[in-house]
Amino acid sequence: MTIVALVTGGTRGIGAAISRKLKADGYTVVANYCGNDEKAKAFTAETGIPAAKFDVSDYDACQKAVADIEAAHGPVGVLVNNAGITRDGTLLKMDRNAWQEVIDTNLGSCFNMAHAVFPGMKDRKFGRIINIGSINGQAGQYGQVNYAAAKSGIHGFTKALAQEGARFGITVNAIAPGYVDTDMVAAVPKDILDKIIAKIPVGRLGKADDIARGVSFLAAKDADFVTGSTMSINGGQHMY
Numbered sequence: 001m002t003i004v005a006l007v008t009g010g011t012r013g014i015g016a017a018i019s020r021k022l023k024a025d026g027y028t029v030v031a032n033y034c035g036n037d038e039k040a041k042a043f044t045a046e047t048g049i050p051a052a053k054f055d056v057s058d059y060d061a062c063q064k065a066v067a068d069i070e071a072a073h074g075p076v077g078v079l080v081n082n083a084g085i086t087r088d089g090t091l092l093k094m095d096r097n098a099w100q101e102v103i104d105t106n107l108g109s110c111f112n113m114a115h116a117v118f119p120g121m122k123d124r125k126f127g128r129i130i131n132i133g134s135i136n137g138q139a140g141q142y143g144q145v146n147y148a149a150a151k152s153g154i155h156g157f158t159k160a161l162a163q164e165g166a167r168f169g170i171t172v173n174a175i176a177p178g179y180v181d182t183d184m185v186a187a188v189p190k191d192i193l194d195k196i197i198a199k200i201p202v203g204r205l206g207k208a209d210d211i212a213r214g215v216s217f218l219a220a221k222d223a224d225f226v227t228g229s230t231m232s233i234n235g236g237q238h239m240y
């Protein structure tokens, strides 16, 4: 039986590249999404990867979705917590909703999803949990106290859960991408983006496939000695 990999936010952007790569690696992949039905439908038609619609910030929805996915496809062996949003603004202009939504979607989701898959992984003595953090969680970023706090939280969550999972054959790692050419970065004004690219030693934005290759490495069965780590994939922009 092939291992089931569940990728949150897996139908577009970085998540879509991760879903494709894991499918090419031989996993049975299920890609989650939340609102963009059109993109999800097109993604499934193109790749044959089923899409599961649920909100990762909703605890009960995550428990139900994982139960449904496991009933349909088998136990989840690889969880990629990739779904994320931005609601940028300086602290003084940020309202509580923008704070809470980003914390719940980007960080709360890691708890919600891990809580759903961890008991089964523990029983089967195998699991891979890969959390997508961010360079802005490592270094901070002007106008992103919510996003930087959530992503920084992911890095702490990863190290703590790695310690809990180690004796059960469950590894927990994070990837901290630099700026990657997706819809999320398309929202950054061009003048700001040009300044960002000028600071990337390799001289370009990342590609979603750059991140997917990192996930593929961490998901592999023989990556069992790598846990609690953060893999920075950022073109040398931040060496941490």
Ligand code: NDP
Residues within 6 Å of the ligand: 008, 009, 010, 011, 012, 013, 014, 015, 032, 033, 034, 035, 036, 037, 039, 054, 055, 056, 057, 082, 083, 084, 085, 105, 132, 133, 134, 135, 176, 177, 178, 179, 180, 181, 182, 183, 184, 185
């Ligand atoms: P995109 O905005 O391109 O895609 C985000 C994905 O997350 C979509 O599939 C979206 O679903 C899904 N999503 C958003 N909210 C929810 C939710 N509540 N429940 C379920 N799914 C949800 O983002 P990227 O591909 O750029 O980013 C992917 C991850 O990488 C994020 O965690 C981001 O923070 C992180 N990252 C991105 C960087 C970049 O430069 N792009 C840099 C560093 C980190 P739908 O299609 O339905 O909207």
